[in-house]
Amino acid sequence: MPSPDFSAILPKVSQFDFQYETAKYHPKIALTLAKASKLAYFAPEDVIPFVKQTWHFTDCQFLNEKETQAYLMVNDQVIIVAFRGSTEQADWLNNLKCLMPESDAFGKVHPGFRYALDHLWQKSYGKNSKGEEMRFLDYIKQLQLQKPRSLWFTGHSLGGALATLAVARLREKDIPVYGLYTFGSPRVGDRAFERTFNADFKSKSFRFVNNNDTVTRIPPREMGYSHAGTFLYFTATGQIKTDPYFWLQFLDRVQGSMDDFMKPGLDCINDHRIDCYIDRLITNLNVPITW
Template sequence: MEADNSSSFESSEMQAMFLASTPLLSESWKFCNHINTAAAAGSFVVSPAAAGEVVYVAFSGVQLDQTCLNLVPLDNTFTDDLFCALHRRDKPAMVHAGYLHLFLNLIRCPNFQNQIGEILKKSKSIVFTGHSIGGVLASLSALWFLSSLQTTKSNMSVLCVTFGSPFLGNETLSRAILEQRWGGNFCHVVAKQDINVLTTLISSQIHFSLWPFGGYMFCSRQGAIFLENATSVVKMIHLMVKTVDHNLDHDQDHLNYGDYIGKLSFQFLRREDRFIEEGKSSYETGIILALQSSEISNQELCFEEAKDCLRTARTLGRAPNMNMAKLSNKLAEITPLRAQIQWYKEICDKKGEKLGYYDTFKRRGDSKKEMKINMCRLRLGAFWDNVIKMVENNKLPYDIHKRGKYVMASLFYKLLVEPLDIAEYYRSGEHRVNGNYLQYGRERRYLILDKWWNDLNDGEIRKYERSTFASLTQDSCFWAKVEEAIKWVYCIRNESDKSKLYRLWENLNEFENYAMGMVVRKEVSIDVVQANSSYSLWLREWGELKSQFQPFQSHSTTAFELDVAN
């Protein structure tokens, strides 16, 4: 365990050292400094670059409109996928209204759009950067750019580096960025003596509930540490304010990020004199290294708090991976539940009643066997609800929805079990109280699992020619659509309004084409085409309806008319 204990603190300093050893920080600050001194507030500059090279887009700071200090929902300028991720919780993603206003004015500028278009044509890597509020514009631009790349399926590399930047949005925004796997695209550099920024960050966190996202590199005269856990970032900011050196010119420090960056590599080379001391474990040494880099090690009053902060970073950082290992075991534990339902399906599909899986469960009685299957259904649903809850509470790696093992397991669960959920919904009469399943009855877990599959596979189940029917119907909502089609047939026999009749007939034709296509391609399970299944009964009734009524549209109007065939 000791070796593991040491790694997290050393890695926080190692990450900072790695960043300092690359040209990323120095080049970013060079363009930030240039735009701050040579251009008007609120402007931007794009670095010249040959085809394929890294392009830097730097934003200058700007005076904020004091009338825009409230929080507002993030604008739907972003793509639908990100927008849905930001707003699907009880607490939507909120951002500082003034910052959003500045950003929207920026991206509406033709010059900005033209330059971004040129970058897309020529470069494979882009770095958005900015100082102070320019850093906020860089962050929003990077989010906008990342969300835009989702629609183009581009492999372009996107990074954002900010210096002394305020917080941007609330905790929901932070979580959504983690879920999109974008946390690693952001590096926020904050100087320990930049008291103006540190107090602004604390104030916005307390009064506006703003929350950090991405990685934070805290620089001091002794070095730097890098933290990615948002809770630890907030704690470290509070500690740095407590231990700030009040004898320094803090206004000047807000502009001296170039000096910090220039000294970092040299300072890391000289750390051998503060390395392992005799009698100290590697765990203790890791803490000392990190605290020395943050200039907190010589402040006794805050030393224990700082140690707790780093322990929190380590614990929270390790917890998702530890939970992931446990989840793998739990996934294996629920396999018998799936096997029970699969066995039940095979029995239903072979029964002499020719009802099939869906209809047998829908018409089930109170036998122990079927009660057991229903319990398996509920336990599997609870398992996936818990997985989703853990993801949303950052208790699992934020990229779980990109891992094939879990996406495939969730897909198999959805195709196997959702037909039973639909059967229960209509069996219990919930559709009469709440409305149809697709709009009002579908559990939230299925919407999220749909998104997992879409993110990994562009929404497509692999298509290939089948010689036999699929083991599971490839549209988990197929039976809900059948139930709607059954209702439409009933309605069309009892409706006199011509415009409503036209819509019903169109809906039925559309469903017939969809369902027949699924059957012809054998993308349905054998239970769908059983002689007495709900689908087969609907198909016969729909055929009778078409033979009795001849639909046509009037040449003079769009009204739908029905003539009774003689």
């Protein structure tokens, strides 16, 4: 697959505007983390210098193990982990294999997501002061011990699922996480996972769905899967809604499909693109959210 043109996205992602003083939902945090999710699709030789020079982060690392990739960005105030979404056929097979969930943090989760996250989770991130190998959990702890920083996770598509599972694993170990923002994420776990995750972290977890984004409806409910986190929905006309009734979603998806019927591509595929999420967030940047 050819590398995407990094220079083409620079106007869309150039500004880093983060609200450091809150762990509550904030539209600027949502937009910035959507931009970080966009960056996760690009090569490290482009992203790392950009994050350091333009976003003024002191460190940026590309985490790459088999088919799982993410960026870890660090400045004096935050640590952001942005997981890459689905770019290869093998990634989509992980998404679409509707296997029964298996045990993990907070309940049972999709085995493909668990397997993909394990690649990064079990990787060595160097040695600690005692000369012991550090895994992902230990590495995050060390970063926070060096200097107190808020920890944030994000991702689009498969990246959103991996970010959600990563947060669940950290929270199960009582590691403080300030926020999780996902875009077009598939369902991650079963009803027990949803209940436990929401009881612990729903107020800091925000799951965006754009109109007719089909990826957000897999794996199916009929196999025991359920979404977790606080739901935010973009209508066919780009309005942001919180927890709309199912029938309103259905009617809106029908309208979106009709509006895009004569346009190139399928509505369900177009609605899944991270660029669509970024555009919707920009449009709604000053729209008040009521819960």
